[in-house]
Amino acid sequence: xxxxxxxxxxxxxxxxxxxxxxxxxxxxxxxxxxxxxxxxxxxxxxxxxxxxxxxxxxxxxxxxxxxxxxxxxxxxxxxxxxxxxxxxxxxxxxxxxxxxxxxxxxxxxxxxxxxxxxxxxxxxxxxxxxxxxxxxxxxxxxxxxxxxxxxxxxxxxxxxxxxxxx
Amino acid sequence: xxxxxxxxxxxxxxxxxxxxxxxxxxxxxxxxxxxxxxxxxxxxxxxxxxxxxxxxxxxxxxxxxxxxxxxxxxxxxxxxxxxxxxxxxxxxxxxxxxxxxxxxxxxxxxxxxxxxxxxxxxxxxxxxxxxxxxxxxxxxxxxxxxxxxxxxxxxxxxxxxxxxxxxxxxxxxxxxxxxxxxxxxxxxxxxxxxxxxxxxxxxxxxxxxxxxxxxxxxxxxxxxxxxxxxxxxxxxxxxxxxxxxxxxxxxxxxxxxxxxxxxxxxxxxxxxxxxxxxxxxxxxxxxxxxxxxxxxxxxxxxxxxxxxxxxxxxxxxxxxxxxxxxxxxxxxxxxxxxxxxxxxxxxxxxxxxxxxxxxxxxxxxxxxxxxxxxxxxxxxxxxxxxxxxxxxxxxxxxxxxxxxxxxxxxxxxxxxxxxxxxxxxxxxxxxxxxxxxxxxxxxxxxxxxxxxxxxxxxxxxxxxxxxxxxxxxxxxxxxxxxxxxxxxxxxxxxxxxxxxxxxxxxxxxxxxxxxxxxxxxxxxxxxxxxxxxxxxxxxxxxxxxxxxxxxxxxxxxxxxx
Numbered sequence: 001x002x003x004x005x006x007x008x009x010x011x012x013x014x015x016x017x018x019x020x021x022x023x024x025x026x027x028x029x030x031x032x033x034x035x036x037x038x039x040x041x042x043x044x045x046x047x048x049x050x051x052x053x054x055x056x057x058x059x060x061x062x063x064x065x066x067x068x069x070x071x072x073x074x075x076x077x078x079x080x081x082x083x084x085x086x087x088x089x090x091x092x093x094x095x096x097x098x099x100x101x102x103x104x105x106x107x108x109x110x111x112x113x114x115x116x117x118x119x120x121x122x123x124x125x126x127x128x129x130x131x132x133x134x135x136x137x138x139x140x141x142x143x144x145x146x147x148x149x150x151x152x153x154x155x156x157x158x159x160x161x162x163x164x165x166x
Numbered sequence: 167x168x169x170x171x172x173x174x175x176x177x178x179x180x181x182x183x184x185x186x187x188x189x190x191x192x193x194x195x196x197x198x199x200x201x202x203x204x205x206x207x208x209x210x211x212x213x214x215x216x217x218x219x220x221x222x223x224x225x226x227x228x229x230x231x232x233x234x235x236x237x238x239x240x241x242x243x244x245x246x247x248x249x250x251x252x253x254x255x256x257x258x259x260x261x262x263x264x265x266x267x268x269x270x271x272x273x274x275x276x277x278x279x280x281x282x283x284x285x286x287x288x289x290x291x292x293x294x295x296x297x298x299x300x301x302x303x304x305x306x307x308x309x310x311x312x313x314x315x316x317x318x319x320x321x322x323x324x325x326x327x328x329x330x331x332x333x334x335x336x337x338x339x340x341x342x343x344x345x346x347x348x349x350x351x352x353x354x355x356x357x358x359x360x361x362x363x364x365x366x367x368x369x370x371x372x373x374x375x376x377x378x379x380x381x382x383x384x385x386x387x388x389x390x391x392x393x394x395x396x397x398x399x400x401x402x403x404x405x406x407x408x409x410x411x412x413x414x415x416x417x418x419x420x421x422x423x424x425x426x427x428x429x430x431x432x433x434x435x436x437x438x439x440x441x442x443x444x445x446x447x448x449x450x451x452x453x454x455x456x457x458x459x460x461x462x463x464x465x466x467x468x469x470x471x472x473x474x475x476x477x478x479x480x481x482x483x484x485x486x487x488x489x490x491x492x493x494x495x496x497x498x499x500x501x502x503x504x505x506x507x508x509x510x511x512x513x514x515x516x517x518x519x520x521x522x523x524x525x526x527x528x529x530x531x532x533x534x535x536x537x538x539x540x541x542x543x544x545x546x547x548x549x550x551x552x553x554x555x556x557x558x559x560x561x562x563x564x565x566x567x568x569x570x571x572x573x574x575x576x577x578x579x580x581x582x583x584x585x586x587x588x589x590x591x592x593x594x595x596x597x598x599x600x601x602x603x604x605x606x607x608x609x610x611x612x613x614x615x616x617x618x619x620x621x622x623x624x625x626x627x628x629x630x631x632x633x634x635x636x637x638x639x640x641x642x643x644x645x646x647x648x649x650x651x652x653x654x655x656x657x658x659x660x661x662x663x664x665x666x667x668x669x670x671x672x673x674x675x676x677x678x679x680x681x682x683x684x685x686x687x688x689x690x691x692x693x694x695x696x697x698x699x700x701x702x703x704x705x706x707x708x709x710x711x712x713x714x715x716x717x718x719x720x721x722x723x724x725x726x727x
């Protein structure tokens with residue numbers, strides 16, 4: 001089963017997030033991540049949805065989204081011709097025995113410490129999901145207190161815009 | 167038609183925008199949060215007629231029946247809270263059968279929203295999965311355009327219900343209003359040229375074509391094109407439950423309804439076909455039986471206005487998204503005219519076998535009752551039904567010669583739909599309507615007898631009374647060792663007295679001759695008439711596809727005796 005990323009350009013209307021997530025739920029489509037945010041135009045928002053499934057599932061999702069009045073356009077983002085990022089905050093235990101090891105992992109992954117205390121530190125890391133997963137795996141042994149992931153945001157490479165697609 | 171800008175109240179803007187859309191009848195029930203809308207309706211009673219039903223559910227079904235029988239958008243109004251939730255079954259019924267409906271609900275004033283105020287309910291949240299779209303109007307400035315957009319959405323593409331929730335303070339405050347002409351549905355276009363060429367090639371190569379008509383043939387006004395295509399390529403036609411009345415039952419190519427309780431000939435024809443052309447249909451589980459075993463020898467072409475239906479339930483060899491009428495016209499222009507004598511002969515043999523399976527008696531059987539109804543009504547009569555065995559018998563045996571003459575809840579299977587829908591269909595079509603119902607279904611929403619009596623609606627109600635919930639009981643007989651769990655009604659209800667109590671003529675028939683006479687006089691009556699007929703509780707709806715079975719697993723003989 002392949003991982004798919006869809007970028008969905010929607011009218012910034014009352015209930016639009018509920019409407020779209022409700023469609024996913026009732027039709028039994030499993031979402032891995034869903035992010036929503038403002039765009040360059042306040043009348044519209046952009047959603048980035050990631051999910052696993054075969055082509056039949058992907059096509060159904062695109063078609064079901066396509067018939068929703070709030071959806072303006074949909075763009076499928078492929079790995080090769082798009083950039084995707086996720087931002088994560090991870091709070092890990094901080095004690096003097098492991099501090100050096102944690103710092104070297106942070107260094108290797110180009111993450112940064114955004115909050116530091118004698119018992120815990122919060123690390124910010126941005127990157128593709130595979131990098132984040134690897135980082136999370138590595139810091140697990142130091143003791144993760146809590147974690148917050150934004151879900152994936154992605155854009156097509158080049159000069160095109162989702163607004164020009166129908 | 168555009169004129170000067172006026173300062174009007176929200177409720178005045180709502181009613182004027184409905185009048186803009188040429189709405190002349192609305193169905194509904196007043197209440198605290200729509201009292202301003204009803205006050206405006208009072209002032210515009212010469213332009214919009216309001217039909218007061220007994221219950222909001224009845225109003226929703228009536229608006230649905232109105233829409234199905236006319237092709238126009240049905241309109242229903244209800245108050246907040248319970249008024250709004252009572253619409254939900256009606257809205258879901260319309261959604262599953264793609265019926266254009268605009269439901270208008272009042273809600274508490276904006277400052278009271280979200281505080282669990284008296285009769286407050288989040289009806290836009292509740293109806294999100296059963297509407298094409300819905301609106302919570304939180305700015306009066308957009309009210310008129312919201313109503314216009316709702317009508318456009320309800321009728322465009324694949325039709326469906328749209329709900330508009332209007333808080334009370336929006337109804338009472340003043341906003342600018344500028345009259346506009348009525349909205350029209352989005353422009354219709356034929357499917358993609360390459361897809362059409364692919365379909366033409368498949369059709370030209372087929373020797374055993376079967377055309378599967380869905381409800382989209384009716385809503386897409388493509389009855390003539392479906393028949394024309396069948397004639398040109400020498401195909402046979404069948405239909406889903408929703409496709410009933412799309413093709414005249416007298417057409418010799420027409421095999422009737424297909425699927426779970428479909429005709430033997432249509433099931434066997436699909437099982438043996440080398441090409442299925444599905445038009446405005448969605449391969450519902452009730453229409454196809456087991457999908458894995460559906461039409462094993464056939465290529466499949468699917469034409470539908472809703473792109474999301476293509477490859478949803480069944481993957482097809484050629485999917486065409488477009489207006490069914492325009493697409494069919496292009497296909498008809500391009501395909502080769504053909505003769506398939508062997509195929510027609512083979513299907514005729516299935517039809518002959520089907521005739522032999524029908525064992526006729528002179529008793530009060532469902533077949534005989536419907537035969538009398540067929541002989542009594544005329545081509546313009548709308549036949550409405552409830553849900554259950556009587557519905558399937560009506561689907562199997564009723565005769566139709568024009569589209570939009572069969573009004574029944576197919577997708578949702580809503581018991582209690584029939585009476586409200588029959589009333590709405592009569593009011594919409596201006597022709598007589600006949601409701602075929604069962605004692606179980608009728609018991610659910612019989613309060614609408616009050617509506618039929620108040621407005622003297624000429625609807626003939628024929629109750630097929632078998633004292634049981636026959637369809638579930640049939641399954642219990644066949645698959646649950648005759649454990650008749652809660653399907654034996656044996657109510658003490660006297661339907662004749664009940665009718666009389668509501669101010670309606672009621673008759674009871676125990677013999678066919680009596681029913682024939684009563685049905686005839688009831689049909690000539692100018693008001694509502696109820697006729698109760700008794701049928702045997704062991705009557706079954708046959709043929710039947712067993713659960714998980716394919717079309718050739720069809721059960722034609724009565725089992726379980």
